[in-house]
Amino acid sequence: MASRIEDYAVIGNCETMALVGRDGSIDWLCLPRFDSAACFAALLGNRDNGRWLIAPVAAEAASKRHYRGNSLVLETAFETSTGVVQIIDALSRRDRVTDLVRIVSGLSGSVEMQTEIVLRFDYGRTIPWASRRADGRLQFVAGPDRIVLDSSVSLRGEAMRTVGRFDVRAGEEHCFAMSWTLSFLAVPEAADPKRVLEQERNTWEEWAARLTPVNTWSQPVVRSLLTLKALTHRETGGIVAAATTSLPEIVGGPRNWDYRFCWLRDATFTIYALINGGFMEEARQWRDWLLRAAAGDPDDLQIMYGIGGERRLTEYEVPWLDGYEGSRPVRVGNLASTQLQLDVFGELLDTLYVARNAGLPPNKATWPLERALVLHLAKMWDQPDSGIWEMRGEKRHFTHSKVMAWVAFDRAIRMVDEFGVEGPAAEWQHIRSRIHRQVCEQGYDPKLGSFVQSYGSSVLDASLLLLPLVGFLPPDDPRVVGTIEAVERRLMRDGFLLRYEDGRGSDNLPAGQGAFLACSFWLVDNYVLLGRLDDARTLFERLLSLCNDVGLLAEEYDARSGRQVGNFPQAFSHLALINSAYNLAHHRGPAKERSKT
Numbered sequence: 001m002a003s004r005i006e007d008y009a010v011i012g013n014c015e016t017m018a019l020v021g022r023d024g025s026i027d028w029l030c031l032p033r034f035d036s037a038a039c040f041a042a043l044l045g046n047r048d049n050g051r052w053l054i055a056p057v058a059a060e061a062a063s064k065r066h067y068r069g070n071s072l073v074l075e076t077a078f079e080t081s082t083g084v085v086q087i088i089d090a091l092s093r094r095d096r097v098t099d100l101v102r103i104v105s106g107l108s109g110s111v112e113m114q115t116e117i118v119l120r121f122d123y124g125r126t127i128p129w130a131s132r133r134a135d136g137r138l139q140f141v142a143g144p145d146r147i148v149l150d151s152s153v154s155l156r157g158e159a160m161r162t163v164g165r166f167d168v169r170a171g172e173e174h175c176f177a178m179s180w181t182l183s184f185l186a187v188p189e190a191a192d193p194k195r196v197l198e199q200e201r202n203t204w205e206e207w208a209a210r211l212t213p214v215n216t217w218s219q220p221v222v223r224s225l226l227t228l229k230a231l232t233h234r235e236t237g238g239i240v241a242a243a244t245t246s247l248p249e250i251v252g253g254p255r256n257w258d259y260r261f262c263w264l265r266d267a268t269f270t271i272y273a274l275i276n277g278g279f280m281e282e283a284r285q286w287r288d289w290l291l292r293a294a295a296g297d298p299d300d301l302q303i304m305y306g307i308g309g310e311r312r313l314t315e316y317e318v319p320w321l322d323g324y325e326g327s328r329p330v331r332v333g334n335l336a337s338t339q340l341q342l343d344v345f346g347e348l349l350d351t352l353y354v355a356r357n358a359g360l361p362p363n364k365a366t367w368p369l370e371r372a373l374v375l376h377l378a379k380m381w382d383q384p385d386s387g388i389w390e391m392r393g394e395k396r397h398f399t400h401s402k403v404m405a406w407v408a409f410d411r412a413i414r415m416v417d418e419f420g421v422e423g424p425a426a427e428w429q430h431i432r433s434r435i436h437r438q439v440c441e442q443g444y445d446p447k448l449g450s451f452v453q454s455y456g457s458s459v460l461d462a463s464l465l466l467l468p469l470v471g472f473l474p475p476d477d478p479r480v481v482g483t484i485e486a487v488e489r490r491l492m493r494d495g496f497l498l499r500y501e502d503g504r505g506s507d508n509l510p511a512g513q514g515a516f517l518a519c520s521f522w523l524v525d526n527y528v529l530l531g532r533l534d535d536a537r538t539l540f541e542r543l544l545s546l547c548n549d550v551g552l553l554a555e556e557y558d559a560r561s562g563r564q565v566g567n568f569p570q571a572f573s574h575l576a577l578i579n580s581a582y583n584l585a586h587h588r589g590p591a592k593e594r595s596k597t
């Protein structure tokens with residue numbers, strides 16, 4: 001059985017990530033990209049679907065772990081009655097080769113260790129052919145995939161697994177290196193695990209040293225930025241929403257989605273957080289990814305793309321996997337990619353505007369794309385859509401979607417005014433006023449004293465907290481204050497926010513989801529804008545306490561079971577954490593800047 005979600009740490013190489021359990025088992029790894037098929041899929045099934053365990057034989061061993069400095073090199077120490085041993089894990093990358101290295105090092109006494117390697121390509125389904133090469137390394141091949149395994153420990157095959165037992169005394173070390181390539185390419189040289197670890201640590205540390213400091217909450221902010229960077233593909237610049245598919249929003253339920261794609265919404269928010277952290281090169285890389293992904297007719301803009309900008313993300317179910325703790329179905333691909341979600345226009349224009357203001361030199365294709373998108377939006381902003389929560393039910397006039405359409409026109413007008421780019425600003429001003437009026441008339445319920453999820457409904461939705469954050473209305477406007485109060489009253493569960501009222505949001509899915517962490521961070525941002533700084537700090541600190549022992553967050557938190565739920569680690573949660581930390585720490589944080597109208 002897989003571990004609890006918060007019991008995983010991740011290691012990554014900016015192309016893919018592996019989930020490493022506290023128990024020393026790597027239960028998830030897709031090779032070579034985040035969205036490739038997994039060769040370790042025990043996370044969504046059982047150990048026969050693929051995993052790599054290295055752990056003491058003694059079942060009672062207690063583990064403690066941390067990252068080496070500001071890196072993604074993970075150290076897990078196991079304490080047993082006979083001694084202490086440490087496992088150091090890292091993922092790296094050479095030309096067309098992915099390396100997973102693990103070093104077992106004895107710290108005190110002597111510990112009897114075991115390893116079990118179950119390699120299953122194609123999401124746990126395909127058992128590869130195993131053989132021993134002339135150079136002594138083990139080789140596993142199936143279809144396009146080849147893995148070569150080098151180890152200082154003697155290993156043997158047993159019931160379709162590779163297993164070994166070894167003792168580690170204080171001062172001793174055993175090294176393992178697993179290298180993946182396409183099966184038709186030359187067999188790669190063996191990796192040098194120690195050199196790989198050193199190099200990975202230095203690269204990550206150098207990157208993190210460029211951070212604009214945030215004082216009080218530096219540690220969680222740096223770990224969140226490292227996680228966002230690790231979710232960014234090094235070559236394409238695409239940013240995935242999370243490293244996993246189908247970790248459930250409700251354990252045992254069907255709300256299981258594939259997040260290994262690049263949502264424009266999540267990516268623009270990520271860039272916003274990276275710009276606040278001072279990382280302009282990443283902003284440029286993502287902007288260039290966007291220009292390539294969105295190339296073509298603006299009518300064809302998708303709300304998400306593959307890592308390289310791929311458009312077809314066909315969703316299918318993987319019936320041979322039982323799902324995380326039985327949460328079925330396991331899905332690959334995402335049908336939401338075909339939805340209309342109007343808010344992405346606003347998020348794109350807002351982030352590109354922020355990037356210009358932050359000094360990102362414009363690319364000559366940027367404004368033509370922005371202009372084309374706004375001209376397209378002018379023709380369809382008044383259509384119903386699927387909204388920020390990607391509801392698979394009937395389309396509606398979501399208030400948040402319309403507000404973000406307002407943002408798109410607002411930022412386009414500002415760009416004409418402030419940067420002298422060319423566009424029909426007078427026409428856009430007219431549309432901007434129309435949307436504003438319409439939202440205030442149809443998206444606001446005077447009896448409730450609050451904005452509502454969609455026109456004419458009485459359902460509350462935490463996305464309404466973004467209204468003051470994007471400058472649609474001032475934070476002290478009574479309608480905004482009323483909305484914050486209504487959200488606190490109706491969406492707060494055990495001190496954290498649900499994203500909308502369960503069962504009333506008509507998403508045709510079972511109720512019972514956990515608190516949506518990004519929404520709870522938006523409440524922190526609203527408190528900051530209202531000057532409720534004590535409330536902001538208290539809620540922020542409580543949210544930080546939900547991070548696992550290595551600072552990672554999934555999408556949601558289920559307060560009843562005290563567990564993280566949803567895909568992991570999730571960019572949306574981490575970027576919201578970073579933005580709230582900057583809002584709290586700086587007099588002129590991102591919320592204050594953005595809310596200037």
Ligand SMILES: OC[C@H]1O[C@H](O[C@H]2O[C@H](CO)[C@@H](O)[C@H](O)[C@H]2O)[C@H](O)[C@@H](O)[C@@H]1O
Nearest residue numbers: 241257263265266334336388389390572
């Ligand atoms: O719950 C319904 C939807 O859930 C996913 O979307 C959520 O995650 C996205 C990526 O982080 C985020 O952009 C979106 O706002 C969230 O609602 C899922 O990917 C959808 O297919 C699903 O309909």
